Every structure is written in C-alpha cells, then in structure tokens.
Amino acid sequence: MEYPGNLFVVAAPSGAGKSSLVKALLELDAKLDVSISHTSRAPRGQEQHGREYWFVGKDEFKAMAERGEFFEWAEVHGNLYGTSRAAIEARMTHGEDVVLEIDYQGALQIKQLFPYAVLIFILPPSWEELQQRLARRGDTDPEVIAHRMENARVEVAQARHFDFVVVNAVFDTAVFDLKSIVHAQRLKYAAQRRNRSAVFYALNLP
Helix, strand or coil: CCCCCCEEEEECCCCCCHHHHHHHHHHHCCCEEECCCEECCCCCCCCCECCCEEECCHHHHHHHHHCCCEEEEEEECCEEEEEEHHHHHHHHHCCCEEEEECCHHHHHHHHHHCCCCEEEEEECCCHHHHHHHHHHCCCCCHHHHHHHHHHHHHHHHHHHHCCEEEECCCHHHHHHHHHHHHHHHHCCHHHHHHHCHHHHHHCCCC
C-alpha cells in the first residue's frame, strides 16, 4: 500500500553517530518526525520512557510481537527492539514523513514489508575512528567495545543492501547528505504523484 508520507530508515553500527545525525536532521526539517521504538533493555543515563524509547519488559515485548504489533523487531546486543506498526501507519496515512533509527536487521525486514521505504546506512570513516568513538563514550569497558567492533564488521557488510550510504567523517557534511536524501525522495515521481495529486490530475499524468 502506498501512503502519502515517506518512510526513512536509518541504520548504522554502534558508534557511527546515527542518533546524533538523526537528531540534527530533525532540527533542520520540521516535516520529519521520529518514530519511537520499543525495547526490552533498561534506560541509560538520562533516557526517558516515551522519549528515546518505550521501555517494556522482555515478556511484555514478546507478547506484543506475538500479537503482530511490530512492523519489525530484532535482538541486538542481547536486547529486543521493535517498531510499532500502528504508529507508523497512522502517521504516514496522514501524510507525515517518518524516520526510524533501527538496526540493519529491522531495516531489511521493513524493506520487504514496505518497498517504498528509503534505507540509509551510516558508515564510519574507518575502523580505527569507530573504535575511538566507542572508547570516547566512557561508559563501555574494553570487552564491550571489542564485542561491538566485532558486530560492526557484520553490520557494515550489509550496507550494500541499502538505498543510500552516508559516511560520517565530518558531522556537518553527513547531516547535509542526510538532508539531501530526504529532499530528493520528496521530489521523486511517485512521491510527487502522491502528494501533489491535484497537479498530476490537472496535467493528465498517470
């Protein structure tokens, strides 16, 4: 089914800067809205229920998954993450553009369910820089960093399945690249036909 709104799905290995980039993009684009995922993990730092994530217990999460309430869900670093189907469809039906921050497994699931989704993968400029960024967080021990670097090699290999790739070497440049992808998607024929239907009708365009 085609919706008036666009769905942008952003994935990246841990430490690549996905969350910071999406936050900056949302500040620049008032037409974009972020979808808040559900997770079984505990809140970190200043995270709040309903702001960064909907925090639920593992049993509750699994029950929601069995009821088909998630667009996609996956286990990442031992925790469960899922995207609410109803929340996404409601926003897009009303013409809103939605951006999701999820792992590559969820992104590929969504592409199968919703072919019009735009998949964007964020790459670090190098393995060395990714490791330094993880270390600079200051809240992860060497074993955790090593595990995330191992996972990152698997995740980065999936970038070839995405529609767009942004290399986060210079933050401002990466934000500009993200913004350019969103703008270009809105100008595609199918998107313009959905959102400017009166113009297409007046011009007898299919």
